[in-house]
Amino acid sequence: QQQVKQSPQSLIVQKGGIPIINCAYENTAFDYFPWYQQFPGKGPALLIAIRPDVSEKKEGRFTISFNKSAKQFSLHIMDSQPGDSATYFCAASPHTGTASKLTFGTGTRLQVTL
Amino acid sequence: GAGVSQSPRYKVAKRGQDVALRCDPISGHVSLFWYQQALGQGPEFLTYFQNEAQLDKSGLPSDRFFAERPEGSVSTLKIQRTQQEDSAVYLCASSLRRDRRYTGELFFGEGSRLTVL
Known part of the structure; x- marks a missing residue:
């Protein structure tokens, strides 16, 4: 049972472009939505996260847009660079004040070309 | 060390062998998670410790x-009688310092890649 659906599976953009990765969730108990970035041979690392009390969050070139009624959220990468080439995972968890397990999407492999 | 450390980084086992994977979490982190990541897939939850x-x-297959995690620090994931479908990267993550508010962030190690022949 896939509780977090992610698309597209892969994405190629030119340097300076704005890749957009989309995720949808089913479990209404989820209230914490992070995005993780993973380079080959490395573990995932937190990029940016949002809680459902806001509709958008920006950190540097990365923006999360959140639509609570549609149960969807997306990652936008502004002015993308070749160094952004990596696999991106959306995730979700209930936030209980203590550590909670994350449910991950299937990942989007992003390639930024020169 | 400063980050989550996992060993071995690579393990090749013959079908039927037992394997043990070690995780050293970030010092002071009380929460520890194990995830399994199949090739081209997202991490899937296996198990969670607090201390x-x-x-x-619930995720153990x-x-x-x-x-x-007998002393609340180092953890070991053991797989008995390995099967080919166990081939994956096993990721360990830690979080939640005792003296700080939980932010939601998990800190992952680089993983242990298990190949079962």
Whole structure:
């Protein structure tokens, strides 16, 4: 049972472009939505996260847009660079004040070309 | 060390062998998670510890999988009688310092890649 659906599976953009990765969730108990970035041979690392009390969050070139009624959220990468080439995972968890397990999407492999 | 450390980084096992994977979490982190990541897929939850207590093992795929964290620090994931379908990267993550508010962030190690022949 896939509780977090992610698309597209892969994405190629030119340097300076704005890749957009989309995720949808089913479990209404989820209230914490992070995005993780993973380079080959490395573990995932937190990029940016949002809680459902806001509709958008920006950190540097990365923006999360959140639509609570549609149960969807997306990652936008502004002015993308070749160094952004990596696999991106959306995730979700209930936030209980203590550590909670994350449910991950299937990942989007992003390639930024020169 | 400053980050989550996992060993071995690579393990090749013959079908039927037992394997043990080690995780050293960030010092002071009370929460520890194990995830399994198949090739081209997202990490999938296996089990979770708070200190030495295993609070959730709902993701362990079979009774061949066993995890422990006896002193609330280092953890070991053991897989008995390995099968080819066990081939994956096993990721360990830690979080939640005792003296700080939980932010939601998990800190992952680089993983242990298991190949079962």
